[in-house]
Amino acid sequence: MRRDGGGSEKKLEELKGEFLNLAAHELRSPLGIVRGYVSMLREGLVPPDQMRRVLTLLASKTDEMAALIDEMLEAARTESAGIEYAMTRLNLVDVVDDALTAMEPLLNGPHRLVEQGPRAAIPVRGDRRRLTMVLTNLIDNAVKYSPQGGDIEVGWSVEGRHAVVRVRDEGLGVDEADLGMLFTRFGRIVTPENSHVRGTGLGLYLARDITTRHGGDITVESQEGRGSTFTVSLPLAAGGNGTS
Structure with missing residues (x-):
């Protein structure tokens, strides 16, 4: 007997709609800045002594848009069984x-930046690109x-x-009652103090999903x-020397 997959298809369509709305909202600001400065460059309106600053800003905004797209693509993949x-x-x-x-x-x-840790190898098994995404999301958040x-x-x-x-920061912190929202999809805790901070609400959701798929945990x-202090814990690979 054929099973009705309508519920799953409806959920997928709703998720697509959420991603499209998010993309339209979050890309509008950096894209507007890039378009504005590109227009100024094309018309020769940027003074030579400001050129490096403008190019640095353009690079930063294109990186911001690329990171946003990467986050949304990865979040979409987490919904796929494949x-x-x-x-x-x-x-x-x-x-x-x-x-x-x-x-x-x-x-x-x-x-x-304060770095603290041994340079000796710490062996784990994992997907290097995705584990790097976990840490960049946490550092970006900090x-x-x-x-x-x-x-x-770090x-x-x-x-x-x-x-x-x-990854520890000296930032605004989060009320204990709101901590459960941090790792949910699109879960952002907006207060008057942080309302200026842009974000998708996907970074910590992805960090937990990726860490869990590696047999680890994030708290x-x-x-x-x-x-806040975020802690990522991953199983040591075979042959790693555990300590107490």
Whole structure:
């Protein structure tokens, strides 16, 4: 007997609509800035001494749009049963380095990066691109919600039979009652203090989904007004030396 798949199809159509609305809303601002400056460049209205600043801004906005599209595509894939991960043996320290390199333009701004962790290899099994996405999402989140001059701490270690990465900020923090919303799809906690921060509400949702698919976990500790600490825990690969 043929089963009625109408419910699943309806859910998929609703999800597509949500993504399209989100894309239209979130892409409008950076795209408008890019179009405006490209028009000024074409008409020769940018003074030579401002050229580097404008090109840096354009690069930043195109990166912002690319990251948004990547997030939406990855979120759409999580709804598909056919999603595949390229699982290989990795050094977690290399993944941390990948994420820090990707986020370097933001971290070179008004924040101070504090790195804490051994350079010795920490073996895990995982999809390097997706694990890098987890860490870049957490670091990006820390930068967005931190005050100028605040520290962004990225630390990594081996704890028991797990490889652990922690990202800590000195930002706005989250009320304990709202913590459950952080990892939901499109779940953003908007307050008068952070209403200026742009975002899709997909970054932490994807971070948890990817981490879970690696057999790991992601948790958060936060106090309103005192910042947040996100902890990613992944099983060590065979041959990794666990510590207590």
